[in-house]
Amino acid sequence: MTESAALDPEDRKIVTLARSARARNGVPEGAAVRDETGRTYVAGTVALDSLQLSALRTAVAMAVASGAESLEAAAVVSGETAVRGEDLAAVRDLGGAGTPVFLAGADGEVRERVAAG
Numbered sequence: 001m002t003e004s005a006a007l008d009p010e011d012r013k014i015v016t017l018a019r020s021a022r023a024r025n026g027v028p029e030g031a032a033v034r035d036e037t038g039r040t041y042v043a044g045t046v047a048l049d050s051l052q053l054s055a056l057r058t059a060v061a062m063a064v065a066s067g068a069e070s071l072e073a074a075a076v077v078s079g080e081t082a083v084r085g086e087d088l089a090a091v092r093d094l095g096g097a098g099t100p101v102f103l104a105g106a107d108g109e110v111r112e113r114v115a116a117g
């Protein structure tokens with residue numbers, strides 16, 4: 001399934017940012033979230049001996065640490081076939097159950113759109 005052509009320009013932007021983070025950092029996943037003011041937060045997978053975080057949970061943590069009060073949308077670029085439940089929970093905690101989460105492949109094509117809830 002490809003939904004990329006139908007994406008709003010702001011949603012396309014966070015998919016592009018997530019894809020860039022993945023490629024730039026050479027990590028398994030890249031993610032981006034957009035807060036209620038339109039600011040974006042971009043992250044890659046964190047894989048330290050003492051800390052393991054998915055790209056999406058890292059991006060949500062960056063938004064919270066920067067004072068975001070809500071999320072409008074999230075995107076993750078990954079080789080996975082579905083967004084993990086713990087990633088959806090992090091988006092839901094800040095953005096609410098209806099927050100859209102876009103899952104795209106390395107080519108940037110959106111394979112799935114799910115609600116965080």
